Amino acid sequence: MLQYKNLEYMVHAILFGMFLFIYTMSLVGNLSMISLIRIETRLHTPIYFFLSNLSFGDITYSSVIAPKALVNFLAERKVICFAECVTQFFFQAFCVNSEALLLAVMAYYRFIAICKSLMYTRIMSRKVCVQLVAASYIYDSINAIVRAGSLFSLSFCGPNIIDHFFCDDLPPIQKLFCSDTHMGDTMHFLLAVIVALSTILVILVSYVSSMVAILRIQSNQGSRKAFSTYASHLMAYGTLFFMYLRPTSSNSSEYDKVVAIFYSFVIPMLNPLIYSLRNKEVKDALRKTIYQKIIPH
Template identity: 50%
Template sequence: MAPGNCTRVTGFIFWGITDSPKLQNILFVFFFAISFCTLVGNVWMIVLISVDSQHHSSMYFFLSNLSLFDVVSSPVIAPKVMLSSLVKSKDISFPGCVVQFFLFSFCGNNELCLLAVTAYDRFVAIYNPLLYNVIMSKRVCFQLVVGSSLCACVNATVHTCTEFNLSFGHSNVLNHFFCPCQEISCSDFRINKRVHFIFAAIETIGTILTILISYIYIIFAILRICSTAGRHKAFPTCASHPTVISILYGTLIFTYLRPSSGSSVDWEKMVAVFYTLVIPLLNPLIYSLRNKEVKGALRTTVYQKLVPQCM
C-alpha cells in the first residue's frame, strides 16, 4: 500500500493461538499453571537467596536478579493470552501494545546480559579464586547489574521505536498472541529492520563472545587442576549456567535463523510460547535441580518448617 494510504491505528486485534473453544479452555488452564509455577518458583528463589546467608555470593546475587526479571516478564504476556482464551474480545490498545512489547524486549535483553555477566562471574571464581571476593565486590556486582539493565533498556527502546514508528492502514489484525506488528505495516520499514538488526547483533554477539571466552578460560582452568576431586568440585560450580544458556540461545537461534519459508505460523506460535512463557519457568527449576547448594538450602528450609509442626 502506498504511504499516502496509511493511517495511525488506535489498537490491534490478536488472532490468538487457536479458535477452538475446547482448546482455548485447555490453553487457559495450561497458561495459568505455567504463570503460577513461574511466579512461585522465581519468588522462592529470590526469598531463599535473600534469607540464606550461604547464598550471599555474587553468583546468587545475579541469579536473584535473573529470577526477578523472570517474575516481571511472565505477567507481560500471560494475562492477555489467558484473557483472550476466555472472552471473544482479543483487542489491545496501541499504547498497551507498545508497553507490552517494550517490557518483553527489556526483560529478554536483560536476561541475555545477565547470563553473560554470570559467565564472567564463574570465570573469575574458577580462574582466580583467591581474588574472587576482591574482584567481584558488592559494588562491582551492583554496577554490572545496573549496566545490564541500561543496555537492555537502550536496546528495548530502539526495538520499540523501530517497531511502532510505523503506519498501519490495510489491517490491524495480528496472527499472533502478542505484539510483533512490523509485518502488517504499510510503511517502508527496511531502514527500521536494519537499525533493529544492528542493535540486536551488537548485544547478541557481545553476550555470546563474553560467554564463550569465559567458558574457554574456565575449561582450561579446570583441566589444569591436578586432583580428580578438585575437578569434580569445580564442574558443579557452573553446571546449571550452561544449561540455561543452551536452552535460551538454542531457542533464539532456532526462531530467528531458520528459513522463514519452511515453517508455519502455528509452529512459530508454539515456539513463541516456549521462549515467552516456558523459559522463565525452567530457569529456577534448572538452577535448583543442578545446584547442590540450592538443593541443600531447600531441604533445610523444608525441614525447619515442617519438622516443628510434626513434633
C-alpha cells in the first residue's frame, strides 16, 4: 500500500513539473508578446492589437485554471470551494467565447487588408478596432454570466465530488444537480452553436476570399507561404471549435479530461508561436528589442 502511494505521488510530482513548465512557458510567451507589441511602434497595427488581446485572454484563462490544478496535483486532499468553481466556470466561458470572436475579427481583418486594401484605413481605424474588441468582451461577459447563473442556480444534492481537474460545463458538474438540467443544457448548447457557427462562417468566408485573391496576385512561393500561415491558423481554429462543440457523453470523462487539459494548458502556450513568432515582423522586432534593451552596448 505504501509503495502504491509512493508511486502515485511520483506520478503526480512528474505531472506537476510538466504542467508547471507548460504554464510558465505560456505566461512567458504571452506576456512577451504583449510587451513586445506595446514597445515596438512597428507593431502598432490592428492585427497586433487583436493579437495582444488574444494573448491577454490566454493568460487569463490559464491563470484561472492552472494554479489550482497544480496545487491539487500534490495536495493530499484535492478540494475546490464553491466560489472558486463558479469563478473558473465563468472565466472558462468568457475566454473561450472571447477567443472565438477575436479569431473571427482577425480573419475579417485579413480579408479587408487583402481584398479591400483601398478601403483598409477607413474600415479598420483604431476606433473601430477598439469597438470590435470592446463589443466582444461585453458579449462574452453577458454570455458567461447567463451560463454561470443558469447553471449554479440549480439545486445540488451531492456527493460534491467533481471527476475533473477544474470546473466547466462538462458532465462531471451536471451530475451533482438534483434539478432537471434539460433546459439549461439546451440553452448552453444553443449559445455555443450561435457563437461557433457565426464565427466559423466569418472565418471561412474571409479566408477563402483572401486565398483566392492571393492566388491571383502572388507568386507560387508567396502563395505557398500564405497557405502555410492560413493552415496553421485554421488548425488552431479547429482545435478551439472541437473543444467548444465536442460531444458530452457521460462515458467520455477521461477523454474530456485530456481535451480540457490540452486546451487549458497547451493551446495558450502554442498561440504565441502560431500567431506571432512565425511572423517576420515579430521576429525582427524581437531581435531589435533584445539588441537595444537587453544586450549591453
